[in-house]
Amino acid sequence: xxxxxxxxxxxxxxxxxxxxxxxxxxxxxxxxxxxxxxxxxxxxxxxxxxxxxxxxxxxxxxxxxxxxxxxxxxxxxxxxxxxxxxxxxxxxxxxxxxxxxxxxxxxxxxxxxxxxxxxxxxxxxxxxxxxxxxxxxxxxxxxxxxxxxxxxxxxxxxxxxxxxxxxxxxxxxxxxxxxxxxxxxxxxxxxxxxxxxxxxxxxxxxxxxxxxxxxxxxxxxxxxxxxxxxxxxxxxxxxxxxxxxxxxxxxxxxxxxxxxxxxxxxxxxxxxxxxxxxxxxxxxxxxxxxxxxxxxxxxxxxxxxxxxxxxxxxxxxxxxxxxxxxxxxxxxxxxxxxxxxxxxxxxxxxxx
Amino acid sequence: xxxxxxxxxxxxxxxxxxxxxxxxxxxxxxxxxxxxxxxxxxxxxxxxxxxxxxxxxxxxxxxxxxxxxxxxxxxxxxxxxxxxxxxxxxxxxxxxxxxxxxxxxxxxxxxxxxxxxxxxxxxxxxxxxxxxxxxxxxxxxxxxxxxxxxxxxxxxxxxxxxxxxxxxxxxxxxxxxxxxxxxxxxxxxxxxxxxxxxxxxxxxxxxxxxxxxxxxxxxxxxxxxxxxxxxxxxxxxxxxxxxxxxxxxxxxxxxxxxxxxxxxxxxxxxxxxxxxxxxxxxxxxxxxxxxxxxxxxxxxxxxxxxxxxxxxxxxxxxxxxxxxxxxxxxxxxxxxxxxxxxxxxxxxxxxx
Numbered sequence: 001x002x003x004x005x006x007x008x009x010x011x012x013x014x015x016x017x018x019x020x021x022x023x024x025x026x027x028x029x030x031x032x033x034x035x036x037x038x039x040x041x042x043x044x045x046x047x048x049x050x051x052x053x054x055x056x057x058x059x060x061x062x063x064x065x066x067x068x069x070x071x072x073x074x075x076x077x078x079x080x081x082x083x084x085x086x087x088x089x090x091x092x093x094x095x096x097x098x099x100x101x102x103x104x105x106x107x108x109x110x111x112x113x114x115x116x117x118x119x120x121x122x123x124x125x126x127x128x129x130x131x132x133x134x135x136x137x138x139x140x141x142x143x144x145x146x147x148x149x150x151x152x153x154x155x156x157x158x159x160x161x162x163x164x165x166x167x168x169x170x171x172x173x174x175x176x177x178x179x180x181x182x183x184x185x186x187x188x189x190x191x192x193x194x195x196x197x198x199x200x201x202x203x204x205x206x207x208x209x210x211x212x213x214x215x216x217x218x219x220x221x222x223x224x225x226x227x228x229x230x231x232x233x234x235x236x237x238x239x240x241x242x243x244x245x246x247x248x249x250x251x252x253x254x255x256x257x258x259x260x261x262x263x264x265x266x267x268x269x270x271x272x273x274x275x276x277x278x279x280x281x282x283x284x285x286x287x288x289x290x291x292x293x294x295x296x297x298x299x300x301x302x303x304x305x306x307x308x309x310x311x312x313x314x315x316x317x318x319x320x321x322x323x324x325x326x327x328x329x330x331x332x333x334x335x336x337x338x339x340x341x342x343x344x345x346x347x348x349x350x351x352x
Numbered sequence: 353x354x355x356x357x358x359x360x361x362x363x364x365x366x367x368x369x370x371x372x373x374x375x376x377x378x379x380x381x382x383x384x385x386x387x388x389x390x391x392x393x394x395x396x397x398x399x400x401x402x403x404x405x406x407x408x409x410x411x412x413x414x415x416x417x418x419x420x421x422x423x424x425x426x427x428x429x430x431x432x433x434x435x436x437x438x439x440x441x442x443x444x445x446x447x448x449x450x451x452x453x454x455x456x457x458x459x460x461x462x463x464x465x466x467x468x469x470x471x472x473x474x475x476x477x478x479x480x481x482x483x484x485x486x487x488x489x490x491x492x493x494x495x496x497x498x499x500x501x502x503x504x505x506x507x508x509x510x511x512x513x514x515x516x517x518x519x520x521x522x523x524x525x526x527x528x529x530x531x532x533x534x535x536x537x538x539x540x541x542x543x544x545x546x547x548x549x550x551x552x553x554x555x556x557x558x559x560x561x562x563x564x565x566x567x568x569x570x571x572x573x574x575x576x577x578x579x580x581x582x583x584x585x586x587x588x589x590x591x592x593x594x595x596x597x598x599x600x601x602x603x604x605x606x607x608x609x610x611x612x613x614x615x616x617x618x619x620x621x622x623x624x625x626x627x628x629x630x631x632x633x634x635x636x637x638x639x640x641x642x643x644x645x646x647x648x649x650x651x652x653x654x655x656x657x658x659x660x661x662x663x664x665x666x667x668x669x670x671x672x673x674x675x676x677x678x679x680x681x682x683x684x685x686x687x688x689x690x691x692x693x694x695x696x697x698x699x700x701x702x703x704x
Contacts, residue, residue, distance in 0.1 A: 099613060107613050107638055109589070170639070237461070249629075261451060261459050264641075270632035277601075277629040280622035284644030286459055287522070289616075292636030 001025055002032075005348060006132025007325060008058040012050040015326045018349075019058055021128055023136050024120075031079050031142045032071035033087065038130035039064025039155040039317075040341040042186060042247050042269075045329055047117050052271060056117050062130025063089040063115040064158040064342075066151050076139045084145040086305065088158035089295050091115050091127060091141045103299040105141075131325070133348055143302045146309035153314035156186060156340040157305060159295065160315060164191040165304040166296030167243060167266045168198060175199035177240040180224065182255060184211045187245035187269055189316055189339040192218045195243070197311045203235070205242075205255070214338065218316070226254065237261075237286070245269045252290065256282040264289040315340045321347040353377055354384075357700060358484025359677055360410040364402040367678045370701075371410055373480055375488050376472075383431050383494045384423035385439065390482035391416025391507040391669075392693040394538060394599050394621075397681055399469050404623060408469050414482025415441040415467040416510040416694075418503050428491045436497040438657065440510035441647050443467050443479060443493045455651040457493075483677070485700055495654045498661035505666035508538060508692040509657060511647065512667060516543040517656040518648030519595060519618045520550060527551035529592040532576070534607060536563045539597035539621055541668060541691040544570045547595070549663045555587070557594075557607070566690065570668075578606065589613075589638070597621045604642065608634040616641040667692045673699040 001022045008019035026032045044061035046052055065087040069079050079085060092113035093105035100108050113121055116129030129135075145154060164187050173179050179200040181191040188204070195202045196219035203222045204215035212223040224231050232254060239258045247269035253276070255265055267290070283290060296304065308314065316339045320328050328341040353374045360371035378384045396413035398404055417439040421431050431437060444465035445457035452460050465473055468481030481487075497506060516539050525531050531552040533543040540556070547554045548571035555574045556567035564575035576583050584606060591610045599621035605628070607617055619642070635642060648656065660666065668691045672680050680693040 104613070261456070267632045267636060271636060272633070273629040273631055275629045277625040277627045278642075279625055280619045280644055281624070282644075283642060284619060284623060284646050287643060287645050289641045289643045290630075290635060291639060291641045292632055292634075293639050294636050 002134070004128070004132050004134055006060045006128065007322060008060045008131075009048045010058050012048065012055055016131070016329070019060060021060070023134060024123065024125070026071050026073050026136050028073040028075040029138050030073045030136050031069055031076055031085060031139050032134060032136050033065070033067035033085050033142070034070045034134050035065055035067040035130055035132060035345045037066045037152045037155040038062040038343045038345060039159065039315075040325070040328055040332060040343065041156075041159050042332060043159075045333060054117070056126055059117050060128035060131055061116055062132070063087070064155045064160070065115070065130035065135065066145060066155045066158070067134070070134070078139055078144065079142060084147060084151065086143045086145045086154070086158050087115060087130065087135060087137050087141065088143070088162060088301055089115055090298070091137050092121050095140070103297040105297050106295045131322070131343060133345060140298055143298070143305050145305060148309055150314050152319050152342050152344065153317045154308070155342045156190070156315035156317065157308055158301070160186045160190045160340060161308065162296040162301045162304050163187055163268050163293070164243060164245070165194050165307070166300055167268060167293035168194050169300070170293065171241050171264055171266065173198050173200050173241055177201065178203065178238060180205045180239045180242045180258060181220070181245065182226070182242060183245040183247075183269065184208070184215055184339070185245060185247070185335060186315070186340045189218050191243045191245060192220050193313050196220070197307070197313060203239070232258070239263060242266070243268065249273050249275045251276045253279050253282045256288055256290065259286065259288045261286040262288070264291055267292040317342045319344050323347065354486070356480070356484050356486055358412045358480065359674060360412045360483075361400045362410050364400065364407055368483070368681070371412060373412070375486060376475065376477070378423050378425050378488050380425040380427040381490050382425045382488050383421055383428055383437060383491050384486060384488050385417070385419035385437050385494070386422045386486050387417055387419040387482055387484060387697045389418045389504045389507040390414040390695045390697060391511065391667075392677070392680055392684060392695065393511050394684060395511075397685060406469070408478055411469050412480035412483055413468055414484070415439070416507045416512070417467070417482035417487065418497060418507045418510070419486070422486070430491055430496065431494065436499060436503065438495045438497045438506070438510050439467060439482065439487060439489050439493065440495070440514060440653055441467055442650070443489050444473050447492070455649040457649050458647045483674070483695060485697060492650055495650070495657050497657060500661055502666050504671050504694050504696065505669045506660070507694045508542070508667035508669065509660055510653070512538045512542045512692060513660065514648040514653045514656050515539055515620050515645070516595060516597070517546050517659070518652055519620060519645035520546050521652070522645065523593050523616055523618065525550050525552050525593055529553065530555065530590060532557045532591045532594045532610060533572070533597065534578070534594060535597040535621065536560070536567055536691070537597060537599070537687060538667070538692045541570050543595045543597055544572050545665050548572070549659070549665060555591070584610070591615060594618070595620065601625050601627045603628045605631050605634045608640055608642065611638065611640045613638040614640070616643055619644040669694045671696050675699065
């Protein structure tokens, strides 16, 4: 056991405050990581406010973790002390079901163990996330981070990155395709970068015309303002794939009209109701698909980190002092961030 | 031009009444068909009541037509006088777009011309459907009907049949798969027959336990009562494909939980809102798909008719006298039909 320091919320209306807790000792398959940077994901706020139910308090959020390895167990083969390492949304799974066997731990049939707001499979202890100084994670759930990446800007790859990379790969986005990324936030800005790096023609679809210039800077070939009926009509029936990153309930029907026959829109942001409701006609005429995707498996997360190193892709981040984390959450709730806050964990003052 | 006799509704609250109108002369590519049987589809009622908007009155419904060829144009190669022929939901399309080129006229990019409640492409005249004594249709939109089929019971194949056959083929349903058919009505009972004939293990999913015995008679291997939480839990995550034939708004989320990872539920009945709304989580956890399918192309409709002749598949029908058609509509609205009404057109009294 080791004493960890971080920030936690103690109930669903409370701010983040300093918090100390125990981490388990590193077992033979574990990697101990000193956390250098921890990204702030919109889902941190959803979970702290118990928007999805099942919140466990105290809660130490954070699942976009970049750090340095400080200890490895006897069976650990892929990491050594001093390596840079990343931890994302999961820290364990059953490892024996069909999904785990196919390296799709995120769809573990017994349910994955999440990095925070979850329960360790062996000990039954709560999991605590990356808004803290160190973490102990089984090696399967740790990825290698290239030294060539800007570490602070690499932190959001562990959630925003893999969440957008995985569906673009699964639905085989590539050259000759017209791909739309809906919503320009933490997920959307990564979707644009990845889809462009994969060779597609990328259209940023946004309600906010002001984001157009930035979308093009990120790599978008074109910008479609979804509130403009003339623009929507001009693009009707033209998209091979849509990556929908909107994190709140919204009307999906206008976006379905943008798809070609037999094409797919994938949801990665919204877990709750699609309201106003989807119309049957929106999928029936043109045999269109609406689907969703959750993060990615560990092998694919490593593939994504390597793809980022190869293509020099990181997130656009605003680095903050952990003492300002509550203000950052307030700004994130208003979409006032381009495009991801990352906590510099060196700013954490450790209690005696 | 030729005088046709049939039944029409004259406004969205009116009953069907006798109606006479002109059919076009048979052009060089046309087939003239004496209508023997005309199926009654639930969408006849939807359109007559203007549930989907755009109703044109007077309206002669009917798009499940079986008849005998009485005249062929000079260019007609596939039909001769005396042949049995079928006409379904479409009588024309642009014939030049990508969809038409792929024999998917139902997804014609210019919009297909429907058998009734639509407008002829050349003349601009309204189209009138199968609740009538004869019809004139371009040869591409007419299918051959085997003499071995029970003609009255073959009529519903032209809509209920192709609507269920096409998605089962498109999503490659076959041996080794567990397929669910949701809703036991005109579409659902055909879905069970086709999925079984294609070699799948078929589960009838219904809210009505009383329909269980009949579902098994139709070919279902098992019956799942969707209102029983224990049964739903026992089948969770086990289906390779779901064919959802429910024709009205309903909660799709419980059905999504029945699908395996990466599996698809296809809507063929409901055009309107899915209310209560679909949850993002219902597709995201397991990368599940919700899609839809509309009837089928003409080549596939012919393939389906041939498949039916080969496997001796027809609909379960209740044949009626056209003078009782309004009562049949009332019963259909209450799901009081097993499983399709078919009008015997010999009962039509022709006005002088």
